[in-house]
Amino acid sequence: MRIALDAMGGDHAPREIMYGAQNGLRFLSPQDELLLFGPRERLESECREIGLVDPRVKIEHCTQVIGMDEAPVDALRSKRDSTIARMASAAGKNEIDALISAGNTGAFAGACQLRVGPIEGVSRPGIAVLLPTFHGPVIVCDVGANVAPKPHHLYEYARMCKIYAQAILHIDDPKIGIVSIGEEAGKGNTLVKEAFQMMRDDPSLSFIGNVEGRDIFAGSGNVFICDGFTGNVTLKLTEGLAEGLFNTIRHEIEQEGGPTLAKQFEPIVERIWARHDFAEYGGAPLLGVRKVSIICHGRSDRRAIANAIRVSAEQVRANLIGIITQMLAGVREGAG
């Protein structure tokens, strides 16, 4: 297995990415390879400084980096030797099995779509995140790859997420809902209404119908499908609200309860917070492309990157891409 890692992607690159690579090696077998994409001299110097010496680690020299805020389409066009473009090209040529980046999400998703290529039967890939809830993790897809999807894109997400939930959450028959503004059928915008019908009419899906924003955290389903705009707002809102709420509670306890109560309370906060920490989940797959493509949070630290390596290796070993491909092909044959 060959996993490609964007050593220059993310707010804390390259140092935290390099530490993540170092820590993530424990999830790989002796014959696996971890390819670090970035400027050779800089990465070699990083390796020396952190003591990263392992025969499985290879550096793939790239002269360019796409910045976090660059316009994806322009950046991909002008920076052909960037880490992201080069990783995607290598994946497109079947030189690697998985690719990971905490860099520019739009550029990474675009590069995967263009150069890695879609699985046959998939029109547009979608980003699926595991969102921590009080009833365990749920999958939300799409969270930003496709801000103006068609109904059948959402339907494809539902079908791919079923396989993903089986593989990752170990749920045989995941309950799948579509995010809308009312539970009754017929509520929502045109996109939701049409996607609703496609999901409802597919007997292979355990479709629970429309769900509202609050239901995502209520344990009513395992997979929540939405357009990439709604999903992205949802994801960032969740992060911001949870963070803000924890900070408020900490602040209030210190103010009102004094240091003794704060000290008693701290481990409880830490434990709840850990369960809701994106770093534990190791990034979000871009479902629908021909290689395991893991998009990490821009703020990823070494733990998040190491977990992304773990998740990538698990998905390659579980043959997630192969299973999704077969399932989609089977349905096309069945329908034809």
Add this chain to the structure above:
Amino acid sequence: MRIALDAMGGDHAPREIMYGAQNGLRFLSPQDELLLFGPRERLESECREIGLVDPRVKIEHCTQVIGMDEAPVDALRSKRDSTIARMASAAGKNEIDALISAGNTGAFAGACQLRVGPIEGVSRPGIAVLLPTFHGPVIVCDVGANVAPKPHHLYEYARMCKIYAQAILHIDDPKIGIVSIGEEAGKGNTLVKEAFQMMRDDPSLSFIGNVEGRDIFAGSGNVFICDGFTGNVTLKLTEGLAEGLFNTIRHEIEQEGGPTLAKQFEPIVERIWARHDFAEYGGAPLLGVRKVSIICHGRSDRRAIANAIRVSAEQVRANLIGIITQMLAGVREGAG
């Protein structure tokens, strides 16, 4: 001043609405009137049971009620003697100054749009909610009146919300952002990109550009504009997440800290929770119609209804509708 209240709207109607009316009377002057819409006999019996006797309270007999889950358009067409239809008609005939319902949101918004009528210059009304955050309340608009808006609808929301923020949050020059999936200009869907330009090009708005989901809770702005679909998901997600998080923390403290710690912690939780309680805010105005129209949460209790009466009276006294009308007319003249 004459305020109309849907006595049959909401999950806890009519009893909690009646108590809300009773408690809300303290916000009205001796010459004001509170009109309760609903079946006369039932409401008279409710009045007797809770001891609601006040010369300012009048019952407006209606024989029908629109259920919470009825399809709005059909319900409005077939139930012309429903509380919601009758209130909207009365408002359209200038018989009342404000109307309040915790019933079917879609039906209420639709009735207001059709029968109360839009302010000149407003294409589509939008629901503006006050969302509690750790930096104080912010306004989010639209949260469900208009799930497929045009760019100029969002622009109209921004301009109306400026006046609303001045009146309600007492902020002279509110900072207005548009909810998108990246902070840079040019990020987002077509709707956001076009609305962005209209807001940016209006020197009367303090436009802060695109904001992400997390920024809503980060104190960066006072008003956040979005389409009704995104806004509705956001609103319900916020409710569900906050509720779930508080429940988890309570649960963990009881489990781990025991009853003593739980007891110490309880008043802190209560205080934070109270600050984030929708009932304190007394409903959300449907901005853009010719009368003060307040949409209450379906779960509203007596406190939420009393606060809605307070808010309605404040907005009528502040001449919110008149100010919005003048401002929109002024811009049309200036532009013409």
